[in-house]
Amino acid sequence: MKRSEVLHGISFDVPSGSVFGFLGPNGAGKTTLIHLVTGIRRPVSGSVQLQGISTQDPRARAKMGYLPERPYFHEHLTGESFLHYFGSLSGLTRQEVDQKIPKVLHAVGLAHARKHELKSYSKGMLQRIGIAQAILHDPKLLILDEPMSGLDPVGRKEIRELILKLAGEGRTIFFSSHVIPDVEAICDQVAILEKGRLRGCGPISGFLDREGTQKVEVALAGVGSLESLKLPAGRYLDCVSGARAIPEGLRLFVEGRANTTELLARALSIAGVEVLWVNPVRPSLEDFFGQQKSEASNRSPEGKFTNPNAGEV
Amino acid sequence: MKPSEGNASAESDYRVPGTWSVSLAVARVGFAEILRDRILLNIVVLTVLMILASVITAQITPSVTARVLTDFSWGALLVSCFAIALTQGASVVGREIERRTILVALARPIHRAQWLVGKFLGVASVVTLNGVLLFLVSCALVYGMLGSDESLSPLFTRLAAASLLLVQSWVIVAVALFFSTFTTTSLSVVLTVGVYLMGASSSQIRWLAGQSEGPARWVLGGVAAGIPNFDVFHLSRELTYGLSVEWVRVFSGIGYGLIWCVIPLVAGGYLLQKRDL
Numbered sequence: 194m195k196r197s198e199v200l201h202g203i204s205f206d207v208p209s210g211s212v213f214g215f216l217g218p219n220g221a222g223k224t225t226l227i228h229l230v231t232g233i234r235r236p237v238s239g240s241v242q243l244q245g246i247s248t249q250d251p252r253a254r255a256k257m258g259y260l261p262e263r264p265y266f267h268e269h270l271t272g273e274s275f276l277h278y279f280g281s282l283s284g285l286t287r288q289e290v291d292q293k294i295p296k297v298l299h300a301v302g303l304a305h306a307r308k309h310e311l312k313s314y315s316k317g318m319l320q321r322i323g324i325a326q327a328i329l330h331d332p333k334l335l336i337l338d339e340p341m342s343g344l345d346p347v348g349r350k351e352i353r354e355l356i357l358k359l360a361g362e363g364r365t366i367f368f369s370s371h372v373i374p375d376v377e378a379i380c381d382q383v384a385i386l387e388k389g390r391l392r393g394c395g396p397i398s399g400f401l402d403r404e405g406t407q408k409v410e411v412a413l414a415g416v417g418s419l420e421s422l423k424l425p426a427g428r429y430l431d432c433v434s435g436a437r438a439i440p441e442g443l444r445l446f447v448e449g450r451a452n453t454t455e456l457l458a459r460a461l462s463i464a465g466v467e468v469l470w471v472n473p474v475r476p477s478l479e480d481f482f483g484q485q486k487s488e489a490s491n492r493s494p495e496g497k498f499t500n501p502n503a504g505e506v
Numbered sequence: 507m508k509p510s511e512g513n514a515s516a517e518s519d520y521r522v523p524g525t526w527s528v529s530l531a532v533a534r535v536g537f538a539e540i541l542r543d544r545i546l547l548n549i550v551v552l553t554v555l556m557i558l559a560s561v562i563t564a565q566i567t568p569s570v571t572a573r574v575l576t577d578f579s580w581g582a583l584l585v586s587c588f589a590i591a592l593t594q595g596a597s598v599v600g601r602e603i604e605r606r607t608i609l610v611a612l613a614r615p616i617h618r619a620q621w622l623v624g625k626f627l628g629v630a631s632v633v634t635l636n637g638v639l640l641f642l643v644s645c646a647l648v649y650g651m652l653g654s655d656e657s658l659s660p661l662f663t664r665l666a667a668a669s670l671l672l673v674q675s676w677v678i679v680a681v682a683l684f685f686s687t688f689t690t691t692s693l694s695v696v697l698t699v700g701v702y703l704m705g706a707s708s709s710q711i712r713w714l715a716g717q718s719e720g721p722a723r724w725v726l727g728g729v730a731a732g733i734p735n736f737d738v739f740h741l742s743r744e745l746t747y748g749l750s751v752e753w754v755r756v757f758s759g760i761g762y763g764l765i766w767c768v769i770p771l772v773a774g775g776y777l778l779q780k781r782d783l
Contacts, residue, residue: 228609228783231613232613233609233612233613233783234782234783235782251522251614251616252522252615254615255521257613259609259610260610261606261609261610261613264606264610265605265606266610267535267539267607269538270538277531278531279611279614281523281528281530282523282531282611282615283521283523283614283615284521284527284615285523330521
């Protein structure tokens with residue numbers, strides 16, 4: 194079988210106690226990296242260590258809980274026997290497992306389904322019992338691979354709330370996703386992976402508040418078109434990224450706070466013009482992705498993406 | 507990925523389960539999963555066939571009814587245990603990989619070899635349960651119908667033959683599991699059948715090696731030594747003709763079989779440890 198290099202020189206820190214989002218499109222290498230961290234795969238070269246112990250060593254996995262993407266469990270087991278099974282694999286005694294099961298099932302909201310076979314569980318319940326097995330042995334690090342994949346909006350919300358609850362108990366949560374709003378909603382830190390390369394890493398605010406990307410939405414009444422604002426040609430037209438007529442007047446997207454201030458001053462100097470609302474538009478990670486893609490397409494084929502945050506494995 | 511805070515915890519913080527605990531947990535789940543597939547229904551089918559065969563043979567071959575019935579019930583036991591050992595042993599790892607149930611288990615603080623031993627114990631338990639039930643049914647039929655027939659083989663011979671047959675089935679499970687750690691289910695079945703056929707002809711291969719010269723002698727000798735000798739487990743002649751069996755032969759056969767359970771499992775555990783899932 195031909196081997197191909199999937200991940201290229203990836204290195205980043207996951208702060209203890211944080212909710213760390215691992216973001217990237219399908220095929221970026223997120224699951225491969227998670228499999229390396231959980232010891233399911235072996236690196237072709239180098240090593241993956243957790244607190245100084247190779248992840249190929251079972252001891253490194255003793256403090257880690259893992260939920261795979263779209264988990265499939267032995268459906269003939271009941272929720273309770275399923276947790277007994279994973280309790281045994283985690284080194285817990287039967288007595289310890291018996292004590293922990295009610296607490297864990299209560300934490301994930303499945304206390305009512307402990308005697309039901311997993312084949313009768315919904316997708317959301319399977320995700321939650323999957324999280325239950327991951328936290329059964331009280332790990333400090335929880336690795337969740339696409340935990341909201343395939344869930345409806347209610348299920349996504351439940352899992353988001355559960356993740357935040359688990360984070361509140363002092364765990365470090367590392368979860369992958371290709372759904373940007375999920376990551377934006379709950380993460381403190383984020384790493385962005387694309388085609389096996391780290392495109393960025395750090396506090397999520399760093400991606401959302403990048404200088405020069407701030408956009409402001411302005412709605413004006415008493416204005417029919419951009420021309421009626423009598424803006425000087427050139428500069429102001431360049432800074433307006435979108436304009437749309439609304440029943441009351443005009444809705445604009447203006448790039449940059451300084452431009453917005455000037456545009457508003459200009460508009461208010463015209464008789465009959467009224468400001469309906471001014472909303473700063475936070476750039477999203479989707480914008481960041483879009484920006485990264487356009488930058489990548491503008492580079493020459495030989496050009497290499499230089500990322501000051503990226504190190505070597 | 508590296509943690510930004512904290513030093514390595516004390517050694518006692520890293521709780522790693524023991525081999526026996528892991529293997530038993532995996533075996534329990536595997537055992538229940540296979541039984542859930544109603545695999546033991548084959549006993550009902552084979553029992554009905556044995557009853558029919560006993561009625562028919564009693565009428566058409568009244569002088570050798572005991573021998574025919576013994577052969578038939580023995581064949582049923584052999585085929586049933588072999589089929590379960592082969593199909594379940596070859597498919598159990600592939601099924602876990604295909605369904606990805608293996609991922610969560612192997613992300614736990616366990617060695618893959620422990621998991622494989624658990625899978626072996628699960629399948630071997632099903633084969634044993636199947637064999638014991640079918641043996642009891644066949645004994646009930648044979649002794650119930652022909653209890654006074656002097657040509658019947660002694661009970662110890664039957665027990666010895668059944669024990670060795672079960673051990674042979676365990677070896678087949680272990681060999682099938684070994685192949686399934688690096689190839690597909692269907693290929694594991696083919697390769698395991700190949701090993702069985704060669705192992706059942708092990709005595710002839712050894713004889714042929716003795717008659718050969720040069721590289722052929724070494725090749726044939728290597729083949730005979732590298733696969734289990736299934737002749738060791740066969741007591742069909744003693745069973746059919748009601749001959750007695752020595753304890754030594756039975757226990758040496760069981761010991762030999764257990765060694766041949768361990769060898770493929772150790773090799774399979776090593777291969778599974780190296781395999782990317």
